Amino acid sequence: MVVPVPARPYDFPFDPANAAFVIIDMQRDFMEPGGFGAALGNDVSLLASAIAPISAVLDSCRAAGMLVIHTREGHRPDLSDLPGAKHRRGRGDTRIGDDGPMGRILVRGEAGHDIIPELAPVAGEPVIDKPGKGAFYATDLETILRQRGITQLILAGVTTEVCVHTTMREANDRGFECLLLSDGTASYFPEFHRMALEMACAQDGIFGWVAPSRDVVTAISTYRGINS
Numbered sequence: 001m002v003v004p005v006p007a008r009p010y011d012f013p014f015d016p017a018n019a020a021f022v023i024i025d026m027q028r029d030f031m032e033p034g035g036f037g038a039a040l041g042n043d044v045s046l047l048a049s050a051i052a053p054i055s056a057v058l059d060s061c062r063a064a065g066m067l068v069i070h071t072r073e074g075h076r077p078d079l080s081d082l083p084g085a086k087h088r089r090g091r092g093d094t095r096i097g098d099d100g101p102m103g104r105i106l107v108r109g110e111a112g113h114d115i116i117p118e119l120a121p122v123a124g125e126p127v128i129d130k131p132g133k134g135a136f137y138a139t140d141l142e143t144i145l146r147q148r149g150i151t152q153l154i155l156a157g158v159t160t161e162v163c164v165h166t167t168m169r170e171a172n173d174r175g176f177e178c179l180l181l182s183d184g185t186a187s188y189f190p191e192f193h194r195m196a197l198e199m200a201c202a203q204d205g206i207f208g209w210v211a212p213s214r215d216v217v218t219a220i221s222t223y224r225g226i227n228s
């Protein structure tokens with residue numbers, strides 16, 4: 001059943017039964033001081049605005065029984081999945097694999113790699129560990145989505161123009177219809193955030209749709225009302 005969501009560039013034909021909410025990299029390493037984001041020289045406080053909108057959509061999706069998927073960017077402790085080209089970039093004092101206040105930077109199993117407590121996964125929600133920026137590269141995300149008959153993705157997380165955009169582009173090429181939450185994403189560069197939203201839905205929705213969290217929450221409420 002389609003519940004239209006007011007969106008740019010036009011209404012999103014939201015089909016909650018076949019949609020998944022994909023929350024990208026809401027990890028302490030990006031959100032808190034002392035992690036990877038800070039090591040790259042960024043002001044991590046700029047990302048906090050995404051938490052409450054994601055939380056609202058997450059509550060709605062869980063109540064509606066929708067598939068929720070979390071992703072985490074990070075590497076094996078031996079860094080065998082870390083290309084030298086990625087390791088060498090970010091030329092500050094602390095790099096991927098180095099010790100920091102939340103453990104080794106961007107390494108699986110360390111405290112900084114965890115999803116922030118406000119958005120912690122619950123039992124049954126797949127967590128995709130990815131070595132790259134896109135959530136489809138070198139992961140089983142596509143297999144999980146196809147197994148569940150998912151055709152649409154609601155995308156949120158950080159950062160808008162890096163991991164969220166890369167994942168949206170990958171999903172677009174795989175035939176998924178994507179809606180990007182305008183307030184459920186954030187960037188260390190507010191101008192990049194704004195432009196990434198524009199880029200996603202320009203040219204009649206070249207990568208998909210953009211809408212605020214409240215309109216997605218409203219649509220899910222309508223869907224639940226019709227199906228109760």
Ligand code: TIU
Pocket residue numbers: 024025030037040073133158159160162163164188
């Ligand atoms: N640096 C930056 O903006 N982002 C990343 O490195 N990873 C994600 O976006 N998750």
